[in-house]
Amino acid sequence: MMNRSQLGVAVAAALLAIGASWPAHAGQKGAVRALSEVAACPAVWKADSVYTVGDRVSYQSKEYVARWWTRGDIPGASEPWTLVGGCGDGGGGEPPLTQVPPPTGHALCRPDGLYFNPNVNVPYCQVYDTEGREKMGNAKRRVIGYFTSWRTGKDGAPAYLVKDIPWDKVTHINFAFAHVDGNNRLSVGNAADPNNAATGMQWPGVAGAEMDPNLPYKGHFNLLNKFKQQYPHVKTLVSVGGWAETGGYFGADGKRVSSGGFYSMTTHANGSINQAGINTFADSAVAFLRQYGFNGVDIDYEYPTSMRDAGNPLDWVVANARRAGLNASYNALMKTLREKLDAAGAQDGKYYLLTVAAPASGYLLRGMENFQALQYLDYVNIMSYDLHGAWNEFVGPNAALFDDGKDAELARWSVYTTPQYGGIGYLNTDWAYHYFRGALQGGRINVGVPYYTRGWRNVSGGTNGLWGRSVGSNCPTGLTSCGDGARGIDNLWHDDDEQGREVGAGSNPMWHAKNLEKGLPGSYIGAYGLTPDTDPEDRLTGTYTRYYDNTLVAPWLWNPQKQVFLSTEDEQSVQKKAQWIASNNLGGVMFWELAGDYEWYPSRNGGRGEYFMGSKLTRAFADAFTSATPYGNKRNPRTIPNAAIDVGFELLSYQLGDSNYPINPTLRITNRSSVMFPGGTEFQFDLATAAPANAKDQSGYGLSVIQVGHAGNNVGGLKGDFNRVSVKLPNWKTLPAGASTDISFVYYLPLSGPANYTVTLNGKTYAIRAEQPYLPYLK
Numbered sequence: 001m002m003n004r005s006q007l008g009v010a011v012a013a014a015l016l017a018i019g020a021s022w023p024a025h026a027g028q029k030g031a032v033r034a035l036s037e038v039a040a041c042p043a044v045w046k047a048d049s050v051y052t053v054g055d056r057v058s059y060q061s062k063e064y065v066a067r068w069w070t071r072g073d074i075p076g077a078s079e080p081w082t083l084v085g086g087c088g089d090g091g092g093g094e095p096p097l098t099q100v101p102p103p104t105g106h107a108l109c110r111p112d113g114l115y116f117n118p119n120v121n122v123p124y125c126q127v128y129d130t131e132g133r134e135k136m137g138n139a140k141r142r143v144i145g146y147f148t149s150w151r152t153g154k155d156g157a158p159a160y161l162v163k164d165i166p167w168d169k170v171t172h173i174n175f176a177f178a179h180v181d182g183n184n185r186l187s188v189g190n191a192a193d194p195n196n197a198a199t200g201m202q203w204p205g206v207a208g209a210e211m212d213p214n215l216p217y218k219g220h221f222n223l224l225n226k227f228k229q230q231y232p233h234v235k236t237l238v239s240v241g242g243w244a245e246t247g248g249y250f251g252a253d254g255k256r257v258s259s260g261g262f263y264s265m266t267t268h269a270n271g272s273i274n275q276a277g278i279n280t281f282a283d284s285a286v287a288f289l290r291q292y293g294f295n296g297v298d299i300d301y302e303y304p305t306s307m308r309d310a311g312n313p314l315d316w317v318v319a320n321a322r323r324a325g326l327n328a329s330y331n332a333l334m335k336t337l338r339e340k341l342d343a344a345g346a347q348d349g350k351y352y353l354l355t356v357a358a359p360a361s362g363y364l365l366r367g368m369e370n371f372q373a374l375q376y377l378d379y380v381n382i383m384s385y386d387l388h389g390a391w392n393e394f395v396g397p398n399a400a401l402f403d404d405g406k407d408a409e410l411a412r413w414s415v416y417t418t419p420q421y422g423g424i425g426y427l428n429t430d431w432a433y434h435y436f437r438g439a440l441q442g443g444r445i446n447v448g449v450p451y452y453t454r455g456w457r458n459v460s461g462g463t464n465g466l467w468g469r470s471v472g473s474n475c476p477t478g479l480t481s482c483g484d485g486a487r488g489i490d491n492l493w494h495d496d497d498e499q500g501r502e503v504g505a506g507s508n509p510m511w512h513a514k515n516l517e518k519g520l521p522g523s524y525i526g527a528y529g530l531t532p533d534t535d536p537e538d539r540l541t542g543t544y545t546r547y548y549d550n551t552l553v554a555p556w557l558w559n560p561q562k563q564v565f566l567s568t569e570d571e572q573s574v575q576k577k578a579q580w581i582a583s584n585n586l587g588g589v590m591f592w593e594l595a596g597d598y599e600w601y602p603s604r605n606g607g608r609g610e611y612f613m614g615s616k617l618t619r620a621f622a623d624a625f626t627s628a629t630p631y632g633n634k635r636n637p638r639t640i641p642n643a644a645i646d647v648g649f650e651l652l653s654y655q656l657g658d659s660n661y662p663i664n665p666t667l668r669i670t671n672r673s674s675v676m677f678p679g680g681t682e683f684q685f686d687l688a689t690a691a692p693a694n695a696k697d698q699s700g701y702g703l704s705v706i707q708v709g710h711a712g713n714n715v716g717g718l719k720g721d722f723n724r725v726s727v728k729l730p731n732w733k734t735l736p737a738g739a740s741t742d743i744s745f746v747y748y749l750p751l752s753g754p755a756n757y758t759v760t761l762n763g764k765t766y767a768i769r770a771e772q773p774y775l776p777y778l779k
Contacts, residue, residue, distance in 0.1 A: 041087035047736035063087040097776040122342045126351040137233025141625040142588025144172040160595035162223035163208030166615035167231040169622035174239040179249035184277040185284035235295035247315030271325030282340045296353025304330035305367035307657035313478025334373035360384040362426030365750040367657025381590040384429040385450035390485030395468040398454040398567035401553035408467040420748040422692025423713030438688030438753030442585035442632030451596030455486035455506020455566035464558040465565035488537025511598030514611040516544045523605045578624035585632030644775040645766040646672035667745040677735035686722040686756040691749040693723040698744040703727035
């Protein structure tokens with residue numbers, strides 16, 4: 001390395017050597033090319049290359065010549081370089097842009113932001129129009145119903161069969177459930193078994209349940225395909241997993257096999273990705289869709305979160321050991337499924353959907369990083385229910401639309417009073433929607449509505465039970481504390497534990513709740529095993545009064561004699577939710593489950609009339625959507641720049657969920673272009689208003705919120721979708737081509753995304769290529 005005096009000698013010698021080719025001063029006539037002159041650019045300057053006197057380079061469409069030995073000094077900003085003139089673009093103004101052919105063919109129909117492989121001709125236009133919106137017949141919004149396999153009528157309980165689905169009102173049917181078998185394959189059990197409800201069972205003498213003889217299988221799958229011929233706009237998806245079959249499956253004898261399910265199929269015991277297991281599952285999913293005529297696969301994995309003791313307690317022994325790797329393996333699962341479904345679709349000339357049932361609770365989502373897997377999904381179905389239940393003592397709505405600032409669970413954990421949370425309550429549908437809006441356009445988000453109740457008994461405090469307290473004993477397996485879940489006649493759709501004991505949960509189809517409200521015990525209770533003559537809990541006692549909270553958009557039943565609280569849904573709450581879905585440009589609604597919907601039947605119950613399985617709520621959703629505008633099909637609500645640049649943004653190094661407060665990942669920015677980013681280069685992006693507008697960094701980069709989309713608490717709903725964030729390279733720092741910089745990023749409630757990035761350098765603002773692949777781009 002030369003010192004400064006040695007450099008001076010070397011420079012003088014070099015100047016003598018190159019003679020007249022070197023200008024005596026910057027203004028010497030003919031020595032420096034005018035910026036308006038056109039010349040080919042020499043090789044692009046590289047920060048790690050060594051240059052000696054006379055070497056020529058290009059940097060941001062200008063040509064420079066080295067005055068002496070240099071390495072790492074930026075042309076145009078450092079003494080070793082002298083400007084020669086513009087090059088490459090005919091004048092050295094804005095750098096030249098590489099033009100990108102506009103999309104053609106099926107690429108015209110790909111939804112905004114959906115992952116794609118440019119080497120596969122995915123037949124998007126089979127399912128989407130040229131605006132990237134799903135084709136659904138005359139429907140403008142999705143109406144997605146889960147159809148469960150087990151309501152066959154063979155056990156003496158009332159049946160709900162494929163023929164009972166309101167086919168003219170739904171757009172999608174999710175069959176629940178298939179599972180991950182012991183060989184990591186998608187399965188519904190022994191397909192040849194005549195008692196297999198999916199593929200073998202028959203219902204002789206039941207009108208509408210006659211099998212299609214042209215299909216090689218029977219059961220629900222036969223009838224689903226039979227009815228799809230009559231209603232070709234309806235798509236069917238096989239849903240895999242569920243609460244009971246995420247970490248195992250039920251054998252032919254009805255007993256649960258704790259195989260590890262999704263947990264072990266995706267993740268080795270040491271937390272690393274089980275790509276071989278994922279490949280096996282994805283290949284089997286493709287084969288399954290082809291064999292049984294489904295339009296896609298819906299993954300109901302509960303839950304790939306790093307929060308300890310999340311999901312079914314029966315799975316904790318497998319899941320907890322793998323928590324640190326679950327999110328990475330979940331991303332690998334979704335990417336693999338997307339790629340294999342797309343490849344199969346290209347072969348078959350048929351587009352295959354990939355969707356998930358996703359948690360809505362801010363608690364669970366805190367352990368799912370920034371939900372990177374969303375990019376692979378056609379849409380997400382938010383399980384915006386089970387937000388309160390008898391797994392704890394806090395009595396509240398199953399599926400409130402909005403927060404009211406009084407949620408007893410949130411108050412207990414100081415969410416409303418901790419300043420960093422901004423007063424934002426995160427156990428409601430509106431908050432969950434805004435969480436997912438951080439990564440997806442409204443049209444790729446569907447909100448969940450329960451057609452079943454949650455409830456407690458022995459409730460104390462609250463207002464007619466709401467936000468009261470109910471403490472239980474003899475808690476379900478894995479829980480050391482719990483609420484006192486309603487039982488007997490207030491728990492018609494109950495589960496039994498491993499010892500065959502009723503699990504108190506206040507779980508009822510909505511039609512049974514309507515009968516309780518009307519003072520009717522129901523003519524069907526014996527079919528569900530209730531014995532009111534011998535068991536007092538199975539008797540109809542007291543009065544169930546309906547209450548409704550306008551702020552929460554939540555109805556409930558309160559029986560003061562029994563101190564029973566049942567959270568419900570009905571026409572009033574459904575109409576309000578349908579209006580909210582339409583006005584926020586969401587994709588539609590998903591509900592669990594079809595058999596919980598109701599209708600009034602005057603001739604039932606010995607002619608006295610009663611509520612029973614029907615389609616009133618489903619029809620209310622479908623009818624409300626008939627006048628809706630097309631759903632939101634763009635992620636970015638802002639004016640998009642007219643050019644792009646290749647810059648990568650990643651959130652990395654999340655702590656495990658239980659240790660992840662404040663949420664403090666590393667924001668890594670990678671310059672994938674050939675242009676040096678000087679100090680002062682600005683990066684902007686959107687963060688969903690699901691987190692308060694107080695994001696910051698701990699790296700001295702000055703990251704801050706520059707536009708506030710929502711301020712204050714979220715009582716009655718969040719008012720905007722995005723907060724805009726800015727961060728700049730410090731003046732002393734540059735980001736060479738190919739280099740990355742890491743920023744310690746801090747925020748306080750979970751977020752998906754971020755999205756809608758821009759990069760501003762040298763006075764020009766660019767989008768990023770990952771989000772705008774068809775814009776002309778700066779190399």
